[in-house]
Amino acid sequence: MRNLNLDHLQTLITIADLGTFAAAAQTLHLAPPTVSLHIKELEARMDAALLVRGRRQAELTPAGEALVTEGRKLLLASDDLVELVQRRASGREGVVRVGMSAGVSTRLLPLMLETLIARSPGVEVRLEAVGSSESIKRLKAGTLDIGIVASPQPATAEIMMTPWRNDPMVALVPSSWDPPELVTAEWLAGRRWASFAPATQMHGLISAWFRQAAQKPRPFLTMSYPGALVSLAVASQSAALLPLEIIDEQRLSSDLAIRHLSPQLMRPMALACRVAQYPNPAVETVLAVISEFGN
Incomplete structure (x- = not known):
């Protein structure tokens, strides 16, 4: 059994709207015999008479009225489907x-x-x-x-x-500690500092930075949430080693100081x-x- 042809359905709806085969042919840019063929094939598919040709215009049969009413919904759904596919294809949805x-x-x-x-x-x-x-x-x-x-x-x-991104790592240090302009591994090793959990890349980066200076200090605390590390520094509980990009300098408390590391440490x-x-x-x-x- 053949599927319903949407072009044939559009032809029927256009005839219903305009009243004549000729007007539908002109609007759809089809030859009159093509319009007649569409209706003939549609009636064969439906196994029902859909139109009655009058002297002045064509009129829908009850079956034709039902098909036109539901067909409008089908064509609208078809247009929506095409738009959905096009949005997906263009990356807009x-x-x-x-x-x-x-x-x-x-x-x-x-x-x-x-x-x-x-x-x-x-x-x-x-x-x-x-x-x-x-x-x-x-x-x-x-x-x-x-x-x-x-x-x-x-x-x-x-x-x-x-x-x-390739961002520099910095130390967020309580200002009361009077930190140097550049924080070294030797200076930080003797103080409380906190950073990311051992399973993270940044923990490995920081450990390697300390080892480069022959230092092996243990962190005061390790966490996976950057905001908690900042909060620790705000409370003057420890320094925090973080990527500079994470820190919002405009909202940073005056009780904290941002210090770059020496030697420089980058987080790619x-x-x-x-x-x-x-x-x-x-x-x-x-x-x-x-x-x-x-x-």
């Missing part, structure tokens, strides 16, 4: 799952989302706080679309890595996504927006 490591700035995230909403309001971003290694696993499994991860990561043919991050034969346009849209906030 879709759901994109993004995994973020603990070091991603809570200051940058709202700016990225605002840009995306302004540019592609139909794209929904679902954010998940996951570690870099877990992001890579979930990208391979297909449960994440994009990962904002620590760099470098082990090379794999399945995942494409693009450098995103990358954007990770699956290598796909047919890239998802919505994912490409989100990647493009996030990339704009790289350095």
